[in-house]
Every structure is written in C-alpha cells, then in structure tokens.
Amino acid sequence: MKKNLITLSINASFLLLIGIFLSLIGCDRTRQQADILSAPSAKQAVATIGSTSGSSVTGMAVFTQNGDQITFTIEIQNATPGLHAVHIHENGDCSAPDGKSAGGHWNPTDVAHGKWGEGEFHLGDIGNITVGEDGTGSFKLTTDLWEIGTGSDIDVVGAGIIVHADADDFISQPSGNAGARIGCGVIVLAE
Numbered sequence: 001m002k003k004n005l006i007t008l009s010i011n012a013s014f015l016l017l018i019g020i021f022l023s024l025i026g027c028d029r030t031r032q033q034a035d036i037l038s039a040p041s042a043k044q045a046v047a048t049i050g051s052t053s054g055s056s057v058t059g060m061a062v063f064t065q066n067g068d069q070i071t072f073t074i075e076i077q078n079a080t081p082g083l084h085a086v087h088i089h090e091n092g093d094c095s096a097p098d099g100k101s102a103g104g105h106w107n108p109t110d111v112a113h114g115k116w117g118e119g120e121f122h123l124g125d126i127g128n129i130t131v132g133e134d135g136t137g138s139f140k141l142t143t144d145l146w147e148i149g150t151g152s153d154i155d156v157v158g159a160g161i162i163v164h165a166d167a168d169d170f171i172s173q174p175s176g177n178a179g180a181r182i183g184c185g186v187i188v189l190a191e
C-alpha cells in the first residue's frame with residue numbers, strides 16, 4: 001500500500017515535470033514567432049574597423065534601427081589611452097594606407113563642423129571616444145537624424161567610419177583638427 005502511494009507520487013511529479021517542459025517549449029515558440037514578425041523593421045548596418053596609418057587599431061561599429069531611432073555603438077581595441085575622434089566620412093573607401101580615401105566628413109546637410117547636438121554640426125560628427133589603459137574604448141549614440149538602407153541623402157550605408165589619433169576640438173574647420181586617421185571601416189547593410 002505504501003509502495004503504491006510512493007509510485008503514485010513519483011508518477012505525479014513526473015507528469016508535472018513534463019507539463020513544465022511542454023509549457024517552456026510553447027513560450028519559446030511564441031517568442032520565435034514574435035522575433036520573425038518584428039524582423040523587417042529591425043534594420044542594421046555594420047562597419048568593421050581596420051587599422052590605418054601604421055596603427056594596430058581594430059573595432060566594430062553597429063547601427064541598429066528601432067522605429068525612427070537609430071542606435072550607434074562602436075567598440076575599438078589596440079588604441080592609445082585617451083580621447084580619439086570618431087566621425088562618419090563621406091566615402092566608404094578605406095583603400096588608402098592613411099585612410100584619406102574616405103574623404104572629408106559626411107555632411108549631407110551642408111553645414112559647419114561642430115559638436116553633436118549643439119548648434120551646427122556635420123551628420124558625421126559623432127564625437128570623442130575615451131580609450132582606457134587597456135587600449136579599448138566604446139561609445140553609444142541614439143539619433144533620428146540618420147537612416148539605414150533607404151538610399152536617401154541621410155542614409156549612412158556606403159559611408160565610412162574613421163577613428164583619429166587625436167581628439168576632435170569641435171571648433172576647427174573643416175574637421176576638428178583630430179590628427180591622423182588610425183582606423184577605417186566601410187558601413188554596409190547587415191543581412
């Protein structure tokens with residue numbers, strides 16, 4: 001009699017476990033369907049940063065669209081500690097060893113160079129990234145001033161990302177006196 005009771009409770013626990021397992025699978029499937037449904041609006045562009053001007057800088061920049069907002073993140077490695085300017089430049093061309101093939105600052109609105117969010121500034125004037133003693137640094141920015149993959153004047157795809165040896169002073173024309181181009185990447189649409 002006691003043995004039967006134990007068997008019964010083991011069976012009940014087993015059924016409970018199966019129930020929990022099945023409901024977890026159910027949740028997961030619902031989540032996957034939600035991801036598929038939201039996929040078309042989640043546009044993304046990326047730029048892999050390679051070294052230029054004899055530096056050993058590497059990094060990755062990612063643009064992710066959420067509604068009309070685009071979040072930009074960049075992470076770099078192997079840079080000297082301190083401030084380094086980061087800009088979007090007009091050409092997605094990193095073929096020159098000094099990065100000059102990327103051209104001047106991306107400036108589709110035809111205004112003066114400046115500080116992001118204050119008065120006039122190029123749409124490529126992202127700002128300065130702080131690199132620590134370990135040679136790494138990261139920066140994040142959210143804006144509705146850019147587009148991804150629309151082919152419009154303010155579409156970032158096809159432009160370049162440049163990391164500079166020095167800080168942007170946000171004043172000097174036309175590019176903030178930020179020194180050599182030590183990192184370069186081409187912004188491409190992510191599939």
Ligand SMILES: [Cu+2]
Pocket residue numbers: 085086087088089105162164175178
């Ligand atoms: Cu620049």
Ligand SMILES: [Zn+2]
Pocket residue numbers: 087105112113114121122124125174175176
């Ligand atoms: Zn600029």
